[in-house]
Amino acid sequence: MKTPFFVGYLPFPKTLKPFFQWAVPLLLLAGLATAYVFAINTERTGTGTWNAYDPVSITGVVKAKPYPMIITIDRANHPVLIVQLGKLDATEILAPLDGKTVSIEGFMIERGPWQMMEIEGPYSVAEAPTLDLAPPTESAGMFVSLVGEIVDSKCMLGVMKPGAGKVHRECAELCVMGGMPPMLLVKNDAGEKAAYLLVDQQGNAVGRRLIPYIALPVAVEGFAFRMGDMTAIRIDLAMVQELRGSAKVAFGESIGLAGTSSFCRIPS
Amino acid sequence: MSQGYVPVQWNRNKKIYDIVLWLGIVTAMAVNVAVAGASVSASLAPSDEILVLRALGDTGFILLNIILAIGPLARLNRCFLPLLYNRRHMGVSFFVIVLAHGIFALFWYHGFGVQDPITSVFTSQGTLETVSDYPFQPLGFVALLIFFLMAATSHDFWNAVLGPKFWKSLHMLVYAGYALVLLHLALGALQAEPSHVPNWVLFASLAWVGGLHLTSMFAGKADLSKVNRGAWVEILDPMAIERGVGRVVEVKGQERVAIFRTDNDEFGAISNVCRHQAGPLGEGCMIDGLVTCPWHGFQYQLEDGASPPPFEEKVATYELKVENGSLLLNTTALPPGTPRPLIKLADHASEAS
Numbered sequence: 075m076k077t078p079f080f081v082g083y084l085p086f087p088k089t090l091k092p093f094f095q096w097a098v099p100l101l102l103l104a105g106l107a108t109a110y111v112f113a114i115n116t117e118r119t120g121t122g123t124w125n126a127y128d129p130v131s132i133t134g135v136v137k138a139k140p141y142p143m144i145i146t147i148d149r150a151n152h153p154v155l156i157v158q159l160g161k162l163d164a165t166e167i168l169a170p171l172d173g174k175t176v177s178i179e180g181f182m183i184e185r186g187p188w189q190m191m192e193i194e195g196p197y198s199v200a201e202a203p204t205l206d207l208a209p210p211t212e213s214a215g216m217f218v219s220l221v222g223e224i225v226d227s228k229c230m231l232g233v234m235k236p237g238a239g240k241v242h243r244e245c246a247e248l249c250v251m252g253g254m255p256p257m258l259l260v261k262n263d264a265g266e267k268a269a270y271l272l273v274d275q276q277g278n279a280v281g282r283r284l285i286p287y288i289a290l291p292v293a294v295e296g297f298a299f300r301m302g303d304m305t306a307i308r309i310d311l312a313m314v315q316e317l318r319g320s321a322k323v324a325f326g327e328s329i330g331l332a333g334t335s336s337f338c339r340i341p342s
Numbered sequence: 343m344s345q346g347y348v349p350v351q352w353n354r355n356k357k358i359y360d361i362v363l364w365l366g367i368v369t370a371m372a373v374n375v376a377v378a379g380a381s382v383s384a385s386l387a388p389s390d391e392i393l394v395l396r397a398l399g400d401t402g403f404i405l406l407n408i409i410l411a412i413g414p415l416a417r418l419n420r421c422f423l424p425l426l427y428n429r430r431h432m433g434v435s436f437f438v439i440v441l442a443h444g445i446f447a448l449f450w451y452h453g454f455g456v457q458d459p460i461t462s463v464f465t466s467q468g469t470l471e472t473v474s475d476y477p478f479q480p481l482g483f484v485a486l487l488i489f490f491l492m493a494a495t496s497h498d499f500w501n502a503v504l505g506p507k508f509w510k511s512l513h514m515l516v517y518a519g520y521a522l523v524l525l526h527l528a529l530g531a532l533q534a535e536p537s538h539v540p541n542w543v544l545f546a547s548l549a550w551v552g553g554l555h556l557t558s559m560f561a562g563k564a565d566l567s568k569v570n571r572g573a574w575v576e577i578l579d580p581m582a583i584e585r586g587v588g589r590v591v592e593v594k595g596q597e598r599v600a601i602f603r604t605d606n607d608e609f610g611a612i613s614n615v616c617r618h619q620a621g622p623l624g625e626g627c628m629i630d631g632l633v634t635c636p637w638h639g640f641q642y643q644l645e646d647g648a649s650p651p652p653f654e655e656k657v658a659t660y661e662l663k664v665e666n667g668s669l670l671l672n673t674t675a676l677p678p679g680t681p682r683p684l685i686k687l688a689d690h691a692s693e694a695s
Contacts, residue, residue, distance in 0.1 A: 079420060079627045081639040082355050082427040093421045102366050105404045108543060109370045112400040113377035115537035118386040160454030234450075235389040239534045241451075244466040244479065248455030286467055290475070318472065 122185035122232025124192075131179040132191065135207045138165065138172035140273040140306075141255040144191070145207045151302030153210065155190040155255060156180070157228050161245070163253025165279075167196050177202040185231040187303065188269065192228070210302025218298040218307065221317065222260035224272065224288050226250050230257060243289035256284050258294055258307060270298065271306040283311050291317040347499045359428040363435055370401045391450060398443035399531070403523060403547075405436040410520060410551045414558035416636070417625065423636055430496045437493035444486045447479070478530030485522035488515045501619060510620040520551065574663070574670040577601060580609060580687060588633070590614050590624035593673045599660055600624030601671065602633055602644055608684035610644035611660035611671055618655070646681035 078087040132154065134146035142164045143153035156164045156178065168176075177200050180193035193199065226249030229237030236242060238259060250256050258270045274280045275296070296309035350356070374397035379387050387393070412429050415422040452459035468477035492513055494500075501509045524544055532541050575593075583589045583603040591599045591611075598614035600623040612633065614624045621637030628634065632641040632650060642649055647659040656679035661672040669687055676682065 079629070079634070079636070080423040080427065081629065081634060082424075083351075083353050083639055084629075086355055086424070090421060090424065094424065097421070098362060101408065102362075102369070105366060105370050105408065106373050108404050108407075109374040109397075109400055110377055111543055112396070112540055113374045114381050115535055115539055116378040116381045116388060117534070117536045118382045119388050121385050124389075161456070235387070235392060236534075240474070240478075241531055241534050243468075244462055245451040247466055248452065248457060248462060252456045288467065 117236065119235035119237075120185060120230075120232075122183070122230070122235060122237070124232040125182045125184075126192075127181075129179050129181055130191075131177060133175065133177045133202050133205065135175050135205055135209075136168050136171045136173065137209050138169045140277055140279045141165075141271065142168040144176070144178060145209060147205065147207065149189065150207055151210050152187055152189070152304055153302070155188070155227065157190060157192055157254060159192055159194055161226075161228075161249045161252040161254065163255075164193060165253055167193070167199060171199065171201070175202045175205045175207075176200060183228065183232045186269070188227075188231050190228060190231050192233075210300075210304065213300040215297030215299040215308060217295070219293065219295045220258065220260050220270075220307075221291065221293050222258045223290065224256055224258055224284055224292060224294075224314075226254040226288075227257045227269075227271070228254050230259065230269070238289065240289060246288045247285050250285055250288060251282055253279070253281070256280060256288070258292075258309075268305070271301075271304060272309055273306055275308050275310060277308060280309070280311065284314065287314050287316055293317060347497070349497075355424065356428050356431065359424070360431055360435075363432055367401060367405070367435060367439065370404060371397045374400050391446070395443060395446045395450065396531070398439055398446065402436055402440035402443055403527065405432065405439060406520060406523060407547050407550060409433055409436060410516065411554050414554040417558040417622075418554075418561055420625075420636065426637055427639075434493050434496055437489045440486060440489060444482065447482075451479075473529065474533060476529045478526050481522045481529065482526040485519045485526060488519040488522070492516060492519075498618070506615070506617060506620050524548070573674055574672050577669045577671055580669040583609075586628040588624040588626060590622060591671065596673065596675065597658070598622075598624065599671065599673070600626075600633070601662075602628060604628065604631070604644065604684065606686070608644075608686045609662055609669060610684045611662055612642060612644065612647045613657040613659075613675065613678075615657065616640050617649075617657055623657070645684060646679055648679045 078089040080087060080090060132144060132146055134144040134154070137143050137145055137153060142156045144156055145153045156168060158164050158167070178191065178193060179198050180191040183190040183192060223238055225238045226246045228249055229242065229245060231237070234242060234245060237246075256272045258272055259267060260270070261267050272280055272284065274283075293315045294307065294309050295313040296307045298305065298307045300306075375393045378393050378396065388396070409429060409432050412422065412425045416426040448459045448463065452462040455462065457465070463479045463483050466477055466479070469475045492515065495504065495509065495512060504512065524547070528541070528544055532544070535541070577591065580601070580603070583601065585603055585605050585607070588600045588602045591601055593599055599611050600614040601609060601611045603609055612623065614622055616623050616635040616637065618635065618638055618640045621635045621640070623633055623635055623642070626634045626636040628644070629641070631644075633644055634641050640649065640655060642655070642657055647657040649655040658675040658678050659680050659682055660675060661682050662685040663670050663672075664685055664687060669685065
């Protein structure tokens with residue numbers, strides 16, 4: 075017989091060894107080359123961080139609407155957004171404490187100028203001596219029409235990297251279902267990125283009404299305004315439109331302060 | 343064989359196979375994570391969890407391509423038979439990898455929320471109208487279920503319980519699983535890739551798996567060199583069959599038949615379908631006078647289609663006769679294990695002359 079015949083329970087045929095000495099390494103190399111091709115094209119997912127192993131404590135005044143946040147002495151104009159572990163917001167915990175001063179412990183999530191704290195539960199919050207800190211003032215609105223991607227703020231700011239795009243879509247949906255503040259990410263021609271908190275036309279949380287549009291390229295209309303240094307848009311929910319034919323909207327890198335660049339000029 | 347079941351019938355070949363297999367898996371995972379992590383600066387790289395999640399999926403895809411190639415490769419060249427021998431270990435290893443990928447994705451993307459993860463997989467937004475919006479997770483979930491069924495029934499025990507035909511049909515679902523995996527990748531992760539290069543990997547995969555199957559199908563096509571004569575068909579040029587080697591003959595509407603020529607130039611015909619995992623006996627050869635399946639070495643006596651004692655497997659046998667110097671096969675299968683005389687063609691040939 076020309077070709078040696080292998081039977082598993084018998085000794086490996088010596089005549090087959092030369093073949094396997096090149097065939098197996100070749101197969102392994104082909105597999106590794108494929109792994110390399112998949113991996114070398116990894117996208118940049120932004121500078122967000124999630125310090126999940128090092129809890130910190132901050133003290134400040136609770137602002138429960140439109141989304142729970144803490145105004146601190148250091149960040150009077152750019153409050154720290156507060157959410158819970160997992161894909162849950164902190165409204166139930168912080169709404170009863172609106173306007174009160176609290177000491178709150180949790181894990182910081184940071185990207186660009188945005189800060190968020192993830193807390194474990196009601197026991198993470200304790201009332202503290204009153205601080206005289208006013209909520210950031212809101213500017214007048216300016217009509218804008220923007221194209222971007224609606225994401226959940228927690229994942230996008232650093233918990234998930236990447237925290238946007240199609241693969242992340244269901245996660246973003248669950249987050250927004252759980253009350254996480256939605257954001258609109260936009261990118262200008264220069265590649266700069268900006269993030270806007272999204273609220274409804276009355277300035278309240280938009281809740282689940284945006285879920286059909288999450289992680290899709292969308293056109294949004296509304297009035298952009300400032301809450302201190304934070305940027306937000308009172309969106310017209312009836313005018314949110316999915317853009318068809320556009321493969322995706324890519325984001326990464328910084329998410330600077332919208333209104334100070336060429337995105338849109340929001341009056342201070 | 344049929345002497346009882348143990349979790350794994352280990353031998354030296356299997357141990358070496360598994361060591362090389364898992365070295366390959368670990369290396370591929372490490373290369374994937376390291377290259378992905380190093381290809382962008384650390385602060386911009388995906389999180390470690392995502393890197394591992396992706397590496398598990400990528401490695402599973404690579405393994406699936408190797409697993410699907412082994413069958414046709416072994417058919418085209420017997421040198422590849424050692425890869426086929428322990429393919430089920432590669433299959434189960436593949437399942438472990440993609441199960442980890444699935445569980446990781448299920449909890450990371452669909453867990454910790456206000457919906458249970460499985461509901462989230464099947465009720466997320468998306469539309470079947472556009473490729474860019476097509477939900478891709480359910481495709482991966484169903485593929486994982488298929489691979490679970492295959493891995494769970496991979497042991498010989500289930501082959502015996504379910505019957506070789508049903509077992510074989512069940513395991514042919516791997517092709518449905520492969521198609522679902524291709525769609526899962528094309529409609530999911532690859533849409534988020536910044537480069538089109540990984541998309542071409544899918545086309546390369548289709549060319550690799552499909553090309554090998556088509557090639558082996560044509561190259562290894564059952565021998566049709568026979569002439570029908572009612573229940574009897576003539577086997578053309580039987581002396582072209584090598585001693586100790588078989589030839590597969592296709593019989594319309596029935597199982598294929600394996601015709602073997604012994605070292606004594608005797609011919610015998612048995613079913614081509616091994617009772618173990620329906621391996622092609624006609625592509626095997628004779629060892630110690632026994633027909634030996636190329637897949638896992640199950641053996642049968644050519645005289646009666648029965649495995650040598652203490653084993654109990656039996657395959658159908660077929661009658662052969664010589665008429666006017668031609669070798670004829672009766673296409674009516676005899677019950678498994680039925681003895682009938684082997685035919686020595688040379689004797690008849692000399693008688694005829």
